[in-house]
Amino acid sequence: QVQLVQSGTEVKQPGASVKVSCKASGYTFTSYDINWVRLATGQGLEWMGWMNPNSGNTGYAQKFQGRVTMTRNTSMSTAYMELSSLRSEDTAVYYCARDGNSWSRYDHWGQGTLVTVSS
Amino acid sequence: DIQMTQSPSSVSASVGDRVTITCRASQGIGSWLAWYQQKPGKAPKLLIYAASSLQSGVPSRFSGSGSGTDFTLTVSSLQPEDFATYYCQQGSSFPRTFGQGTKVESK
Numbered sequence: 001q002v003q004l005v006q007s008g009t010e011v012k013q014p015g016a017s018v019k020v021s022c023k024a025s026g027y028t029f030t031s032y033d034i035n036w037v038r039l040a041t042g043q044g045l046e047w048m049g050w051m052n053p054n055s056g057n058t059g060y061a062q063k064f065q066g067r068v069t070m071t072r073n074t075s076m077s078t079a080y081m082e083l084s085s086l087r088s089e090d091t092a093v094y095y096c097a098r099d100g101n102s103w104s105r106y107d108h109w110g111q112g113t114l115v116t117v118s119s
Numbered sequence: 120d121i122q123m124t125q126s127p128s129s130v131s132a133s134v135g136d137r138v139t140i141t142c143r144a145s146q147g148i149g150s151w152l153a154w155y156q157q158k159p160g161k162a163p164k165l166l167i168y169a170a171s172s173l174q175s176g177v178p179s180r181f182s183g184s185g186s187g188t189d190f191t192l193t194v195s196s197l198q199p200e201d202f203a204t205y206y207c208q209q210g211s212s213f214p215r216t217f218g219q220g221t222k223v224e225s226k
Contacts, residue, residue, distance in 0.1 A: 035215070037163075045155075045163065045206050047215040061214040062120075095162055104210025105153050105168035112162055 002026040004096050004110035011116045017084040020113045022096030029077035030054040033099040035106060036070065036081045040092040050099065051079060086117045121145050121209050125218035131226040138194040140221045142207035147187045151211035154183055154192045157220075158203045166205075167192065197223070 007021040022034060036048040049060035051070040058070045069082045079096055094113045097106035122145035132138050142152065150170040155163040165174045167183035170190055180195045194201055202225055207218040 037217075039157075044220045045157075045208070045217040047208075047217065050213075050215075059213055097163075100165075100168075103153070103169040103172070104151060104215065105165055105174070106155070106163070106208075107165050107168075107174065109162035109164075 002098065002108045004098060004108055006094075006096060006110040006113045009114045009116075011118065012086050013119055014087055014117055016086050016117075017082060018086060018115050019080055019082040020094050020096075020115070022079040022081070022110050024077045024079070024098070027098075029072075030074055032101055034070075034072070034079040035097045035099055036068075036094060037097055037106075038092040038094045039112075040089070043092075046092075048081070048094075053079060083115075086115075088117050091115065091117045120214055121148060121212060121216050123207055123209055123216050123218040125205075125207055125221050127221060128219065129222040129224060131224050132197050133226045134197055134199055136197045136226075138197050138201075138223060140192045140205055140207075140223075142185075142190040142192070142218050144188045144190075144209055144211075148209045148211035150186050151209055152183070152185070152190050153208045153210060154181075155206045155208065156201075156203045157206065163206065194223075 003025045005023045030053045035050045051058045053072045072079045096110040098108040100107035124143045152170045154167040157163040171183045204220045204222045
């Protein structure tokens with residue numbers, strides 16, 4: 001069965017960077033785009049960007065341009081999202097989600113990774 | 120960016136009630152709309168895609184309708200496991216955007 005398993009909770013200081021991993025199994029990793037979405041306390045879901053694991057092509061929300069980098073390791077079927085210059089407002093649960101290849105539907109999600117930014 | 124506006128922001132309902140949530144896009148998105156359910160501490164779950172197509176494994180009490188700018192998610196008979204927050208999301212253009220969410224609470 002399709003699974004996306006994310007790395008564990010992170011606590012970072014303001015100004016630091018965090019790198020979250022998302023390991024895929026149960027399907028051909030390079031055949032489906034991976035998107036990243038976050039949920040901050042009291043807020044709604046926020047789309048951050050996407051990556052094509054086959055080509056490595058990416059697209060980011062303007063809000064995160066210059067601070068976010070999405071990469072992958074195809075031999076490990078793993079996608080990564082790195083966010084730099086962290087601030088307290090970046091405290092959130094970060095999710096990876098597979099794009100089901102039609103109608104831009106996110107049909108499988110990772111379990112989420114809590115990133116806390118605090119001094 | 121396309122803005123997605125959901126209403127209401129919260130709804131109080133009882134088991135067995137029919138619940139309807141509306142999502143409006145700031146510009147036409149055809150049928151490029153998905154609905155997700157999220158429970159506390161859990162990842163979102165895809166319910167509906169292409170505005171009205173039921174995702175595999177999702178109960179038939181969930182249905183979606185609409186096209187262009189106005190969309191609706193309906194739960195025909197609310198079950199205990201349906202108390203959650205629901206989000207719409209447009210897939211017509213980048214950046215993808217979500218509605219602000221609708222919390223379905225127990226009356």
